[in-house]
Amino acid sequence: MVKIAPSLLAADFAALGAEAARAEAAGADLLHLDIMDGHFVPNISFGPQAVRAIRQHTRLPLDVHLMITRPDEYLAEFAAAGADIISVHAETCLHLSRTLQRIRELGKVPAVALNPATPLTVLEYVLDLTGLILLMTVNPGFGGQQFLPAVLPKIAALATLLKERSRAIPIEVDGGINAATARPAVQAGAGVLVAGSAVFGQADLQAAVAGLRRAAAGEGAGR
Known part of the structure; x- marks a missing residue:
């Protein structure tokens, strides 16, 4: 089953705990937290303290996406704050295998993000x-961007690669996901859909999450 991961980047920053709880009540499978440092991407979002605070308001897995230039320096801090999945960008890791191994040693799910x-x-x-x-389906840094259709063959190629290698690794996509692009x-092969404004931009979160599920299954555009 496809998993829906609402992105808190599109939530009300003045009430992140309540927003996380609303997403859980709406039927989300996990929560996506975009960590931006103003260097790797042209924006600044939030850090470990926000992750720790959000952790107190939801039982959902926290999918922490590090869009930062020196991820190795912060892995332990985000792990201690309550992250369940830690994604690092291959573009920022000098020794990617070492970084992933460190995340695993911290007891978290190691993930690789690609622009x-x-x-x-x-x-x-x-x-x-x-x-x-x-797999980023927009160039990272800002919410509300248009999905890049050129990434679809890349998703399909990755799905083929994983099948050939007999690797049951979920493919997550992030950027411009809505009822039309899900x-x-x-x-193409995605199994986890990160959605920001398509969820938190709607008045009825439960309807929004359900609509994305229907759209992903090809059961109509949803709401």
Whole structure:
């Protein structure tokens, strides 16, 4: 079953705890937290203290996406704050395999994130260390961007690669996911959909999450 991961980047920053609880009540499978440092991406979001605070308001797994230039320096801090999945960008890791191994040693699920223009070849020697692969379907840094259809063949190529290697690693997609783009992403091979404004931008979160599920399953556009 496709998993829905509402992105708190689109939530009300003045009430993140309540927003996390609302997403859980609405039927979300996990919560996506975009950590931005103003260097790797042109925006600043929140840090370990916010993750720790959010952790107190939900039992959902916290999918912490580190869009920062020196992720190794903060892995232990985010792990202690309550992250369940920690995604690092291959573009920022000098020794990617070492970084993923460290995340695993911290008891968390190690994940690799790739920007749209980053080739899949960077995953060649780290599949054994990876618990999830995040493909960006926009250039990271801001919410509300348009889905990039050019990434669909990349999702499909990754799905084929994982099947050939007999690796049951979930493919997560992040950026521009809504009722119109969910189905193509899932058809290409995505299993986890990160959605910001398509969930938190709606008045009825439960209807929004259910609508994305229906759309991903090809059962109509949903709400």
